[in-house]
Amino acid sequence: MPKVGMQPIRRQQLIEATLQAVDQVGLGDASIALIARLAGVSNGIISHYFQDKNGLIAATMSYVMKMLGEGVNVRREALQEDTPRAHLLAIIEGNFDASQVNGPAMKTWLAFWASSMHQPSLHRLQRINDHRLYSNLCCQFRRVLPLYHARKAARGLAALIDGLWLRGALSGDGFDTEQAIRIACEYMDLQLAKQHNLPPQAAEEPPATLALKAGMRGG
Amino acid sequence: MPKVGMQPIRRQQLIEATLQAVDQVGLGDASIALIARLAGVSNGIISHYFQDKNGLIAATMSYVMKMLGEGVNVRREALQEDTPRAHLLAIIEGNFDASQVNGPAMKTWLAFWASSMHQPSLHRLQRINDHRLYSNLCCQFRRVLPLYHARKAARGLAALIDGLWLRGALSGDGFDTEQAIRIACEYMDLQLAKQHNLPPQAAEEPPATLALKAGMRGG
Amino acid sequence: MPKVGMQPIRRQQLIEATLQAVDQVGLGDASIALIARLAGVSNGIISHYFQDKNGLIAATMSYVMKMLGEGVNVRREALQEDTPRAHLLAIIEGNFDASQVNGPAMKTWLAFWASSMHQPSLHRLQRINDHRLYSNLCCQFRRVLPLYHARKAARGLAALIDGLWLRGALSGDGFDTEQAIRIACEYMDLQLAKQHNLPPQAAEEPPATLALKAGMRGG
Amino acid sequence: MPKVGMQPIRRQQLIEATLQAVDQVGLGDASIALIARLAGVSNGIISHYFQDKNGLIAATMSYVMKMLGEGVNVRREALQEDTPRAHLLAIIEGNFDASQVNGPAMKTWLAFWASSMHQPSLHRLQRINDHRLYSNLCCQFRRVLPLYHARKAARGLAALIDGLWLRGALSGDGFDTEQAIRIACEYMDLQLAKQHNLPPQAAEEPPATLALKAGMRGG
DNA sequence: GATGAATGAGTGTTCATTCAT
DNA sequence: CATGAATGAACACTCATTCAT
Numbered sequence: 001m002p003k004v005g006m007q008p009i010r011r012q013q014l015i016e017a018t019l020q021a022v023d024q025v026g027l028g029d030a031s032i033a034l035i036a037r038l039a040g041v042s043n044g045i046i047s048h049y050f051q052d053k054n055g056l057i058a059a060t061m062s063y064v065m066k067m068l069g070e071g072v073n074v075r076r077e078a079l080q081e082d083t084p085r086a087h088l089l090a091i092i093e094g095n096f097d098a099s100q101v102n103g104p105a106m107k108t109w110l111a112f113w114a115s116s117m118h119q120p121s122l123h124r125l126q127r128i129n130d131h132r133l134y135s136n137l138c139c140q141f142r143r144v145l146p147l148y149h150a151r152k153a154a155r156g157l158a159a160l161i162d163g164l165w166l167r168g169a170l171s172g173d174g175f176d177t178e179q180a181i182r183i184a185c186e187y188m189d190l191q192l193a194k195q196h197n198l199p200p201q202a203a204e205e206p207p208a209t210l211a212l213k214a215g216m217r218g219g
Numbered sequence: 220m221p222k223v224g225m226q227p228i229r230r231q232q233l234i235e236a237t238l239q240a241v242d243q244v245g246l247g248d249a250s251i252a253l254i255a256r257l258a259g260v261s262n263g264i265i266s267h268y269f270q271d272k273n274g275l276i277a278a279t280m281s282y283v284m285k286m287l288g289e290g291v292n293v294r295r296e297a298l299q300e301d302t303p304r305a306h307l308l309a310i311i312e313g314n315f316d317a318s319q320v321n322g323p324a325m326k327t328w329l330a331f332w333a334s335s336m337h338q339p340s341l342h343r344l345q346r347i348n349d350h351r352l353y354s355n356l357c358c359q360f361r362r363v364l365p366l367y368h369a370r371k372a373a374r375g376l377a378a379l380i381d382g383l384w385l386r387g388a389l390s391g392d393g394f395d396t397e398q399a400i401r402i403a404c405e406y407m408d409l410q411l412a413k414q415h416n417l418p419p420q421a422a423e424e425p426p427a428t429l430a431l432k433a434g435m436r437g438g
Numbered sequence: 439m440p441k442v443g444m445q446p447i448r449r450q451q452l453i454e455a456t457l458q459a460v461d462q463v464g465l466g467d468a469s470i471a472l473i474a475r476l477a478g479v480s481n482g483i484i485s486h487y488f489q490d491k492n493g494l495i496a497a498t499m500s501y502v503m504k505m506l507g508e509g510v511n512v513r514r515e516a517l518q519e520d521t522p523r524a525h526l527l528a529i530i531e532g533n534f535d536a537s538q539v540n541g542p543a544m545k546t547w548l549a550f551w552a553s554s555m556h557q558p559s560l561h562r563l564q565r566i567n568d569h570r571l572y573s574n575l576c577c578q579f580r581r582v583l584p585l586y587h588a589r590k591a592a593r594g595l596a597a598l599i600d601g602l603w604l605r606g607a608l609s610g611d612g613f614d615t616e617q618a619i620r621i622a623c624e625y626m627d628l629q630l631a632k633q634h635n636l637p638p639q640a641a642e643e644p645p646a647t648l649a650l651k652a653g654m655r656g657g
Numbered sequence: 658m659p660k661v662g663m664q665p666i667r668r669q670q671l672i673e674a675t676l677q678a679v680d681q682v683g684l685g686d687a688s689i690a691l692i693a694r695l696a697g698v699s700n701g702i703i704s705h706y707f708q709d710k711n712g713l714i715a716a717t718m719s720y721v722m723k724m725l726g727e728g729v730n731v732r733r734e735a736l737q738e739d740t741p742r743a744h745l746l747a748i749i750e751g752n753f754d755a756s757q758v759n760g761p762a763m764k765t766w767l768a769f770w771a772s773s774m775h776q777p778s779l780h781r782l783q784r785i786n787d788h789r790l791y792s793n794l795c796c797q798f799r800r801v802l803p804l805y806h807a808r809k810a811a812r813g814l815a816a817l818i819d820g821l822w823l824r825g826a827l828s829g830d831g832f833d834t835e836q837a838i839r840i841a842c843e844y845m846d847l848q849l850a851k852q853h854n855l856p857p858q859a860a861e862e863p864p865a866t867l868a869l870k871a872g873m874r875g876g
Numbered sequence: 877g878a879t880g881a882a883t884g885a886g887t888g889t890t891c892a893t894t895c896a897t
Numbered sequence: 898c899a900t901g902a903a904t905g906a907a908c909a910c911t912c913a914t915t916c917a918t
Contacts, residue, residue, distance in 0.1 A: 463775065464771070464772070464774065464775040465685075465771065466684075466685050466772075467775075544774070545771075545774045545775075548767075548770050548771040548774060549771045551767050551770075551771070551823075551827060552683070552684070552764075552767040552768045552770070552771040553683070553685075554827065555683065555763070555764045555767060555827075556682065556683040556686075556764075565827075565828070565829065568824060568827060568828070590839075590840060590843075593836070593840060594817065594843070594844065596820070596824065597821040597823070597824050597837075597840065598813065598817045598820055600819075600820040600823050600824060601815070601816030601817055601818065601820025601821070601823065602816040602820070604770075604816070604819050604820065604823055605787060605812075605815065605819060607774075608770060608773065608774075608783055608784075608787060609784070609787070610784065617812070620809075621809060621813045621816065624809075624813070625813065625817075625844065628847050
C-alpha cells in the first residue's frame with residue numbers, strides 16, 4: 001500500500017465513486033459518507049484531496065465533460081476523410097458515445113444542469129461545454145455555408161443533439177442511440193444541402209428583417 | 220379571515236412560494252421553512268395541505284406542466300385554420316410561452332428532470348408530459364406523412380424543441396425565444412416538405428432493416 | 439406542558455445550562471450536545487431560540503454582565519448616604535458579589551475575555567462592560583477630585599478590582615472576598631484622601647508633560 | 658539540512674508558530690495543521706517533538722512565562738541601587754515589557770488563563786507564575802514593612818499589575834504602558850510610605866479580628 | 877529526521893416532521 | 898384552521914493522532 005503519490009489514484013477513485021453514488025441515489029442524496037463508503041475510504045479523505053463536497057462534484061463534472069470531449073476527439077482523429085460531413089458525424093456520434101449514455105453519466109449530467117443554475121462555478125463549466133459543442137459544429141458548417149446559415153445550423157444541430165440526449169436520458173428505457181444518430185444526421189444533411197440551394201448573392205447575409213432581430217442577441 | 224374554502228387558495232399560495240424558492244436557492248435548498256416564509260404562513264401548515272414535502276413538489280411540478288399544456292392549448296384553440304402546419308406552429312410557440320421561459324419555471328423544470336431519475340412518482344409525471352408533446356406532434360405530422368416518417372419527424376421536432384429550451388435555459392442570458400422558434404419552424408417545414416418528395420409505394424413503411432431496429436425499442 | 443410563550447423560559451434554561459457546561463468542561467468543550475443535555479432539551483432547540491452557538495454564548499455573556507450590573511445597582515440603591523465613598527464601596531462590593539465569584543461565572547468570564555480577542559461581537563460586549571466600571575468609578579471620584587486625578591483614580595481602582603478578581607479566580611482556592619474588598623477599599627481611601635492634599639491651583643490640570651502623554655491616548 | 662541537533666531549533670520554531678497562530682485565530686482555532694503551516698513543517702512532526710497538542714501548548718505557555726521572568730530579571734540585575742523601591746519598579750516595568758504587551762503574548766495569556774481553569778497541568782504552571790510575582794513583591798516590601806502590611810501591599814500591587822495588564826490587553830487599542838506603570842508606581846509609593854506612619858507596636862501584627870479571618874484562607 | 881496519507885470520532889447546523897395548543 | 902415548539906437523525910466538515918514510507 002503506497003503512502004506517497006496517492007493523489008491521482010485517490011482522486012479518480014473518488015470521482016468514480018461519486019458517479020456511482022449519483023447513479024444510485026441522485027446528487028441530492030449522494031452524501032460524503034456514501035461516496036466514501038463506495039470508494040472504500042474514510043469520510044475525511046475527501047476534504048484531503050478535494051477542498052470540500054463542491055470540489056469533488058466540480059471535479060466529477062469536469063471528468064464527465066473530459067470524457068465527452070475525448071469521445072468526440074477520438075472519432076475525429078480517426079477520420080479517413082476531412083469533409084465537413086465526416087467531422088459533423090463524428091461529433092454527433094461522440095455525443096452519443098457509450099461514456100455518455102450510461103446511467104451514472106446521464107444522471108450526473110441532469111443533476112449538473114440543475115445545480116449549474118445556482119452554483120456559479122458549475123455554471124461556468126457548463127457554459128464552456130455548451131459553447132464547445134456549438135463552436136465545433138459551427139466551424140464545420142462554416143466550411144460550406146455562409147456565416148449566418150452556419151450559425152443557425154450549428155445552433156439547431158446542437159439543440160437537436162442535446163434534445164435527443166435529454167429525451168433519451170429521461171425516457172427511462174434503454175437509450176436508442178442509433179435512432180438518435182439517424183435523426184441528427186438527417187438534420188445535418190438537410191442543413192448541408194443548403195449549400196446548393198442558396199442564391200449566391202444572399203449567401204453571406206440573412207434577410208434584412210431577420211438579421212436585425214437576430215443581431216440584437218448577437219445572432 | 221375565512222375559515223372554510225381555503226384549500227385551493229392555500230395550495231396555490233404554497234405552489235407559487237415553492238416556485239419562488241426554487242428560483243432563489245434551487246430545489247435542494249428549498250426548505251419547508253423557506254417556502255413557508257415566502258408564502259407568509261407557518262411551517263406546519265404544509266403537511267396540512269400536502270402530505271409532505273414530496274407532495275408539495277409533485278403538486279408544483281403538475282402545476283408547471285398544466286401551465287405548459289394550457290400555453291399550447293390556448294394557441295391551438297385560437298387557430299383560424301386547421302392545417303397541420305398551423306397546429307405544429309401553435310405547439311412550438313406554446314412550448315416557448317412566457318410561462319415556460321422565466322427563471323422559476325426553468326429552474327423547476329431542470330430540478331424536476333434531475334429528480335425524476337430517482338423518484339418514481341415524478342418520473343411518471345415526466346413521462347406523461349414527454350409523451351404528450353411527442354403525441355401531439357406525431358398526430359399532426361401523420362395527417363400529411365406516412366407513419367414512419369411522421370414518427371421520426373415528431374421525435375426530431377420534440378427533441379429539437381426540448382433541446383432549444385434546454386440550451387436557452389442553461390445559457391443564463393435572456394432566452395432568445397424568437398430564434399428558437401425560427402429554428403424549430405424551419406425543421407418543421409423541412410419535415411412537412413417530405414410529403415411531396417416521398418415515393419408513394421414506400422410511404423407507409425420504412426426500409427426493412429431500419430424498421431426492425433427501431434421496432435425493437437417500440438419505435 | 440405549555441406550547442406557546444416558551445421563549446423566555448427556554449432561553450433562560452439554556453443560558454443556565456451553558457454556564458453549567460462552561461463550569462464543568464470549559465467553553466472550548468462546551469458542545470451544543472452537552473448544553474442541550476444539561477438543559478434537558480434536544481440539540482435542535484438551540485438554533486430555534488438562538489441563531490447558533492455564538493448567539494447562545496453572546497446571550498450567556500450578556501446575562502452574566504447583567505447580573506454584575508444588578509449586583510452593583512442593588513447595593514447603590516440601598517445606600518443610606520449619598521457620599522462618593524459609599525457609592526464606591528457599593529461598586530467594589532458589587533463586583534465581588536456572590537453572582538460573580540462562583541465557578542460558573544468565573545470560568546465564563548475568563549473564557550469570555552479570551553474569546554473577545556477574536557470575536558468582534560463579544561469584544562463589543564466586553565468594552566461596554568469595561569467602560570461601565572470605569573465610568574461609574576470616575577463619576578464618583580469626580581465629585582471630590584479634579585478631573586485628571588479622578589480619571590487616574592478610576593483607572594487604578596478599576597484595574598485593582600479586576601486584578602483582585604482575576605487572581606482570586608485563578609487561584610483555584612476559595613475566593614477570599616473580604617480580603618479583596620479590604621485591599622480595594624484601602625486604595626479607594628488613599629485616592630479619596632488626595633482631596634485634602636492637592637494644591638488648589640494644580641487641581642484641575644496634571645503636570646504638563648504627563649498631560650501631553652496621557653492625552654495622546656485620550657487620558 | 659542538518660539531521661542532528663534539530664530539537665531546540667524545531668521546538669522554538671513550533672512555539673513561535675503557536676504564538677502566531679493564537680494571535681491570528683485564537684487558541685481554540687489554532688489547529689495542528691495551521692501551526693505546522695505557519696512553521697513551514699509537516700503536520701506529523703509536532704508529535705515528534707511534543708507528545709501531543711497539549712504538550713506544545715504547555716511548552717508555549719512556559720516560554721511566555723520564561724520571557725516574563727527574564728523581562729523582570731534583566732531589569733533587576735541592571736539596577737544601580739539595591740533599594741526596595743528600585744526592585745519593585747523593575748518588577749513593575751518587567752511586567753509591562755514589550756514581550757508581554759504584544760498581540761500574540763496577550764492573546765496567549767488570556768487563553769492560558771481560561772484553559773488553566775480546566776487543565777491541571779496548565780493550572781500548575783499558572784500558580785507558579787502567580788506566586789512568583791507575589792513572592793517577589795512581598796520580599797521587597799518586607800524589607801521596609803512589617804509582615805502583615807508587606808503581604809497586603811504585595812497582594813494589592815500584584816493585583817493592580819495584573820488588572821492594569823488585563824484591561825490594557827482587553828481594550829483592543831494600543832497598550833498605554835506608561836500610564837499603567839505610572840498608576841502602579843503610585844500604588845507602590847503609597848504602600849512604601851506606610852513605613853513612616855505605622856505605630857511601632859502594631860507593625861508586626863494586624864488587628865486581631867482581621868488576622869483571624871485572613872488567616873483562615875492562608876492570609 | 878521528516879513527510880503527508882489516512883483515519884474516524886466529534887462538531888455545529890439544518891431540516892422534515894409531529895403535535896399540543 | 899393554523900401555529901410554532903420540539904424532536905432527533907442526517908449532514909458536511911474539522912481535527913488530533915497514527916504510521917508507512
